[in-house]
Amino acid sequence: GDSVTQMEGPVTLSEEAFLTINCTYTATGYPSLFWYVQYPGEGLQLLLKATKADDKGSNKGFEATYRKETTSFHLEKGSVQVSDSAVYFCALSDRGGATNKLIFGTGTLLAVQP
Amino acid sequence: EAGVTQSPTHLIKTRGQQATLRCSPISGHTSVYWYQQALGLGLQFLLWYDEGEERNRGNFPPRFSGRQFPNYSSELNVNALELEDSALYLCASSQTGHYSNQPQHFGDGTRLSIL
Numbered sequence: 208g209d210s211v212t213q214m215e216g217p218v219t220l221s222e223e224a225f226l227t228i229n230c231t232y233t234a235t236g237y238p239s240l241f242w243y244v245q246y247p248g249e250g251l252q253l254l255l256k257a258t259k260a261d262d263k264g265s266n267k268g269f270e271a272t273y274r275k276e277t278t279s280f281h282l283e284k285g286s287v288q289v290s291d292s293a294v295y296f297c298a299l300s301d302r303g304g305a306t307n308k309l310i311f312g313t314g315t316l317l318a319v320q321p
Numbered sequence: 322e323a324g325v326t327q328s329p330t331h332l333i334k335t336r337g338q339q340a341t342l343r344c345s346p347i348s349g350h351t352s353v354y355w356y357q358q359a360l361g362l363g364l365q366f367l368l369w370y371d372e373g374e375e376r377n378r379g380n381f382p383p384r385f386s387g388r389q390f391p392n393y394s395s396e397l398n399v400n401a402l403e404l405e406d407s408a409l410y411l412c413a414s415s416q417t418g419h420y421s422n423q424p425q426h427f428g429d430g431t432r433l434s435i436l
Contacts, residue, residue, distance in 0.1 A: 241424060243427070248429075249429050249430075250325075250327075250411055250427040250428050250429040250430045251411065251413075251427040252427070253424050253425075253426060253427075256424055296364065300425075307352070307354075307369055307376070307377065308354070308366035308369060308377060308379065309354075309356075309364075309366065309413075309425060310366070311363060311364040312363075313363050314363065314364075
């Protein structure tokens with residue numbers, strides 16, 4: 208079945224460092240891909256999305272490109288801030304199917320130190 | 322615009338009891354989804370409702386059930402509570418669920434604790 212694999216955390220960075228969180232997926236259809244962020248004690252917030260190959264999603268300085276050839280959707284940010292500390296989830300949705308559920312990776316904890 | 326709202330924020334129950342969790346979607350959204358976020362198990366899809374009908378169900382026992390009301394709000398019921406039901410239950414909504422890539426927007430969740 209469809210699945211998402213994320214890099215294990217925690218990822219600890221200093222403020223203004225470059226961030227990459229790897230995400231790869233397995234899907235039989237043509238999924239839409241998402242990154243969600245979860246701050247402590249809160250629900251998930253949609254960070255960015257991409258719906259087809261070569262699409263680039265971006266928001267708040269974060270970017271991710273839908274790479275069909277490598278089945279990847281890595282999250283990047285050029286300069287992280289302490290306020291970016293959170294858990295990041297990569298997810299896919301089979302937009303061609305009838306299930307419409309989101310399948311999540313295990314999440315990656317990011318800790319940014321001042 | 323108000324986001325997805327869930328109530329209660331916290332719920333404490335004992336084994337064997339029943340729990341009812343509630344969710345109000347974003348205005349204009351007709352699809353509601355429920356997910357369970359349990360420690361060590363990640364985020365698991367539970368149920369999808371659209372236009373008042375259950376459209377899809379995750380790999381959970383029948384004691385997890387729910388419904389969607391005419392105003393598109395939804396209820397999740399968990400019967401015969403077990404210790405492993407302790408988790409954060411997240412509700413999400415989207416404009417429509419059918420063959421769509423509309424993103425799902427989440428509430429802050431209900432923390433269910435079973436003693």
